[in-house]
Amino acid sequence: MLIGRMLRQVVSGALQGGTACSSWKAGPFLGISPQRIPAAANIHSASFPKTELPRVLITGGLGQLGVGLAGLLRKRFGKDNVILSDIRKPPDHIFHSGPFLYADILDYKSLRELVVNHRISWLFHYSAVLSAVGEANVPLARDVNITGLHNILDIAAEHNVRLFLPSTIGAFGATSPRNPAPDLCVQRPRTIYGVSKVHAELMGEYYYYRYGLDFRCLRYPGIISADSQPGGGTTGKCCLLFPYVRCLWGVGESLVGPMGTLELLATVNGLQMHVPLCASDPLPCVSLADSWPMNLDDSNARKDWGWKHDFDLPELVTTMLNFHGCSTRAAQAN
Template identity: 30%
Template structure:
């Protein structure tokens, strides 16, 4: 990668990935884009374009103007929000991806589109879920991610577009708040632990899901896109994970630092149903073998870093 266009650059992943990539590749070589402009560090520190991925001309204009060799497509509607508005989820997640692949084909750009553990469904093996397995998702978000994996594979095989992607688990960030996903509790719990010493969880006890700290997620995107393409077999669907825990597990880790912290439960059944359809844990051995995936953070290290960072951000001692 030498010059990169990032769509959805003001979202949870994009806001951090843009700044991280600008440090690596130079401010002028990482073009941020979003449907709306916000006055923040991402917009002010380098090139920014208004790009609605459902508008093909927006993409054409941005690519012709900046001539990127790589497009990182982060424009998406996530799982919980997608169930509230499935038509919008399909439009942005699928039609937007098609538009990106078309402009990439015409301009010889590589494309990275993250997939998700949402591609799996109730009939998928729950524990140590294999790289290649049954995928029958029960959410619109999951449907779009399965279709997106297949569409990216098609563009690679049919048109030789260099498409790559990972199946992200829940992502935990100390910078941007999450945007309507099933795993959002694992971010909110740290804020509430510092602010109120208690948290009411919308998932029930014993709900295991794979998770990853954002610094590892950023490394996953960059390392995959910089990997030797001849070694990549599962180009658009690499399982990646760093940890798997349930609400009690993350609460217990927080209590090591904030002993008075308590957790209770008020289950949102719609979100619980989504969580129940996803794996408890993933097998990411193919990513480790093919491009050297190796996360740096486990639950213990992440919790310490989250609490330290957020305590400074919120000006709350713990």
């Protein structure tokens, strides 16, 4: 199952404890883990005593990543220990799959009560307004991505909650090194989404040094899914099906994120093995993605937490097409 292969290593890396500072990535990653976090909190442990199982809250849980993550964590820690939350009404199958609560990250009092009343110890903060939608509604993006973040940081610090926050390839800018982009470099993004994520990275690091917050942050590349709709992000110049994959596959089984650069022709050639009529005309340029790095330096992740890609291009193309069926793709190409 793709969700098992993809999610396990990301979650394992994202939740490991016991070092002062670690670096991991499905793209470049900044991760902070205070010394005071007990070894029992390490997800790599063979088992958790029932009294020490984490209580997990996922905000923005109905986006591309939340449902898949909840499924993996529920298998590991039990259905009742993982709470999915959002401001939207969930479909019936999600509502009945495990605990679901309404949570508005801009409502500080209600969010704080949720964390206290449900004894939350780990928080995955996925609520965000993404790049394309953010440029169309800057005030909303500023409120959700910055004010909402501040609420999350304050509550997590006050109640000793381990916090995971996704960042983005969009946190880089036109002046950032592009081939490859290192973990630490100049970041001057020109979208409100990118700016808010640079702010989030720095605020999380500050809260670690100032308050001892256990803060983890993974920079995701552009993400597509075989069975969930786009979440308002930005699509690059070519089909985002890259060979190096280590990101969450969202709702169901198939959310894919790229780790490296792949020429459009290579993707088309891979598809043409299955769909001979697949067109090879280049797609129009999307300006928001023009400043993104061409590829990401993953050497620290490989060294620090054993990151490695599982899928090459042929396997990825085959998997994506098998999910939907080649007949559907052929009909669309025709």
